[in-house]
Amino acid sequence: MLCVLIAFISCKNKSQPQSETSNETPKYEETWESLATNDREPEWFKDAKFGIYFHWGLYSVPAFDNEWYPRWMYVSGRTEWGGKIFEHQQKTYGSLSEFNYHDFIPMFTAEHFDAKEWADLFKKSGAKFAGPVAQHHDGFAMWGSKVNPWNAKDMGPKKDILGELYVELKKNDMKTIATFHHAKLLQRYAQDTLQWAKNSSDPGFDSHYPYHPDYITSTTDPKLRKFYGNMPANEFHDYWLNQVNEVVDNYAPDIIWFDSWLDKIPENYRQKMVAHHFNTAVSRGQKPIAAYKQEDLPANVGMLDIEQGGKTGLSDDYWLTDITISNYSWSYISGQTYKKPDLVIRNMIDVWSKRGVVLLNISPKANGTILDEQRQVLLTIGEWIDKYQEAVYETRAYTTFGYGEAAFEKGEFGGQSATMAYNEKDIRFMLSKDNKHLYIFSLGLPKADSNIEIRTPIRSKIKKVSLVGSGVDLKWSVTNNKLTFTTPSSSQMDAIATVFKVDFE
Template sequence: MKSICLSIIAVVSFCLVPNAVYSQTAVASQTFEPAWESLATHKAAPEWFQDAKVGIYFHWGVYSVPAFASEWYPFYMHRPGRVFDHHVETYGHPSKFGYHDFVPMFTAEKFDPDDWAKLFYDAGAKFAGPVAEHHDGFSMWDSNATPWNAADMGPKRDITGELFASLRKLDMKTIATFHHARNLQRYPTMPEPKEGDVDRRDRSSSHYLNVEGYPTSSDDAKLQRLYGNMPEQQWLEEIWFAKLKEVIDQYRPDIIWFDSWLEKIPEAYRQKFAAYYLNEAEKMGSEVVIVRKQDDLPLSFTVNDHEKSREPKALPETWMTDDTISKGSWCYTDDLKIKGSPQIIHSMIDTVAKNGVMLLNVSPMADGTIPENQRAVLAELGKWLKANGEAIYRTRIWESYGEGPTQEPAGGFKSHSKFTNLEYSDKDVRFTRSKDGKHVYAMILGWPGSGESVTLRSFGKEMAGANTDIKSVAILDTGESLAFTRDDSGLQVTMPEKVNNEIAVAIRIDVQ
């Protein structure tokens, strides 16, 4: 086990000044200063990110061991309710069997980074990576900031380092996601509900409650680093910032993504992180991306993310959705239900047509197995993208993002259940265009049928594509030419006798 003292010394030597104020002179020779005006000069979405369109990450950690309810198990096991009752019945009272007692059971003996990287690559992802740390305080990398990390405990493997090495062998970009803004214990008990709460989780920005007799209230310095039981200033420097700095220094992720509750981190520390990451990337000649939710960081230099939801219309700026392959928990549970491949493919197409990037979550088991039902969906996604990727990768939005009766609701995460239940049909169409402007791609979200005529109304009189001159129309994956006519109502395209994939039919329209 690494010495915590060494970590503290490293952090102190880096700061050199009082933590509450980040010295301007310390970064005087850097391009980016820890100030919003300076950070705003960073391009939020570099060209490679705009081109990538699809990424994969995974919720996998100590919370995968109980495989019950969700990745919020450590939150709910300390509070009265279903998870608490399950924990008491299965493992014992939290005062006797704490969350840290699950760590030795997180074995990951079947984790194969080359296999995972190839699986993600074959699924069509252009970048991938782990939930580097969820709210629970356990780090999925080789850490000096905390003894509670995958290299020193549990798997005793550098999960992030091994996977990043395998991804880079396939020329894939990397992402590390951070959810640890909640880890600090900010409240001793659950606050009273507030009007507008989505659920009881929003009533506490602390993942662990400091309950007398529970490990969460221990004065043991080692346990405090897992349960976030320490003074805020110490936690901000030695945990929140130190962990980000470690991952940047050791692994150079191309994307750092933040979950909600980042607003609980003081503005000076958010600026400090962003300046450090962007300056380190510039030293390496890397174009990196910072993704955030809510209004936690300015959009002048970051990309906005929608959890389990999407934009209702196309935006001029690139955005992201993080969605899960499952219908429930983000992590593996014994009763996890998996979405069908049409739902995943249709969601991706809708996202890209609106200038978005899809970050798809998978849910490995505690031993490192990615279940076959999830692999099957990834294989179908990859099959579709291999045949029709020209309509997705390196594309940009067209004059119309789409047409048809199925419309996405506004409201973001508040409408996530509506997004989960959306069903598209062959009456729904989404459009993209090639960067050189020579092609428009129409993706029909279903199979209209052999010889059926489909009217693309976006090409009609007084519609967005009215002035687009059409040279030819063909099925994208086979190149088979399609008969077409055009009138004031739109572009009428006759479907072929059959297609290779009926989940979504991609048509290439060559334009002048």
């Protein structure tokens, strides 16, 4: 009997899931020096070129003015950006004594959200990675959280938005990203009356919810204070970290991405966060990335993201830019307008030519629909990439990004804007990974049957010049290392961006 019992226990123990890291020493220590040994530019990321994410949450319900609605609904007397929201809130939903931001939760229904359909759309758009804003500044989590009681699985849609989407993205062989913006949630101004709501038109900028004793933002209710960030700093920092770790542990994102205000989190917490992501991902066989803005992580540890713009020249390192599909507001608002596909694609090509990768934001409605206007932009991008994919995915930057005549537009967050007006006279280069092919992008429709001289010297010996898409061979010549070729008919080229291919011997 004893032998049988021992055998049963032994078999039962073998059937229990074992932690992949339980008997292993973590590869990365919680120091910048150790974390800098991670491959911060994995091959899959260099190949990807393009990802999609989306601002979607409670702020999508009022669908008014911008995604910072939960902040500005508590600020009266403001004339700048967001200044219309306070009055709109009062007229539409009532006074702040009757209706507060968390009261939007039952109205965030997401009944039309279809993870499979969304993932398929993202794949058709040409994106190689995708994912949601996991949590914006407002403190509402878009996954089934055990740490944060204010989450989409337990409230509102009652769906694990992030989890359901990740399942479908992985079926499409796509990488995943989760973006975190909740470092701004902590209430940092409870003791600073000058920074309170009612006392300033821009109260306490490093906290999302404006504090005032008369407002719910000052609540000490054990549950509500987590939503409005009104807790001691040490408690909040644990709360912040535990949520990031929960997503890493339960959903295995390839990229975790952080908005501004990450620098407000103490350094040791940021080190713990990155180390946990790297160690957990590597134990699963992933090649992880941690993306940041400004100087919130060391440049040799994380992947820099430049908001709504990009670098002006060829970068030594890979980088990200997050841009919007819309002309105004990251989240859906009533009357929203969208960028033209040619504008988006041409600016994407410019980013790629400078070792950048594009993260494009879309704006679903609160009910879970993605408007046809947004879909059309995505599908046009996908059709263009599909036609020229050999010049896109498995390519690398050339010795120079290119040249052109487009008027410079300064980016709001550094570098150049994401809405530069390029045309056929703006030339960009990409090189195949095997160095056998140079791709020349004309950011528009060149004149038919005309000669184009490439200003940049090409010192490799040329074998052939052709048009990508049709494969038609072009007449060409080289003088003093300057390539000249003759364009085909307009019908064979592309009004969005035409791509020529130079084969080297």
